[in-house]
Amino acid sequence: xxxxxxxVYIDTENLQMxxxxxxxxxxxxxxxxxxxxxxxxxxxxxxxxxCQYKTKLTGLxxxxxxxxxxxxxxxxxxxxxxxxxxx
Numbered sequence: 001x002x003x004x005x006x007x008v009y010i011d012t013e014n015l016q017m018x019x020x021x022x023x024x025x026x027x028x029x030x031x032x033x034x035x036x037x038x039x040x041x042x043x044x045x046x047x048x049x050x051c052q053y054k055t056k057l058t059g060l061x062x063x064x065x066x067x068x069x070x071x072x073x074x075x076x077x078x079x080x081x082x083x084x085x086x087x
C-alpha cells in the first residue's frame with residue numbers, strides 16, 4: 001500500500017497553540033493516489049498548551065486530541081515512510 005515510485009498526498013488539521021499563537025498539527029493523514037490510507041492519526045497535545053481547537057473547521061475536539069497518539073510516534077512513522085521516497 002505504500003508506494004515506492006508514486007506520489008502520496010498529505011493533509012493536516014492544525015491547532016492554535018499557546019503562548020505565541022503558533023500552529024501544531026492535531027491530525028495528519030497520508031494517502032496514495034488511489035486514496036488508500038497510509039496513515040491516519042490524531043496527534044496528542046497537552047490541553048494546557050492549546051489555545052483554540054477550531055472544532056467547526058478542523059473537527060478536532062479536546063477528547064479527540066487527548067486520545068491521540070504521541071507526536072514522536074507520528075514523526076517516526078513519517079521518517080520511515082518518507083526517507084526512501086522523498087525527493
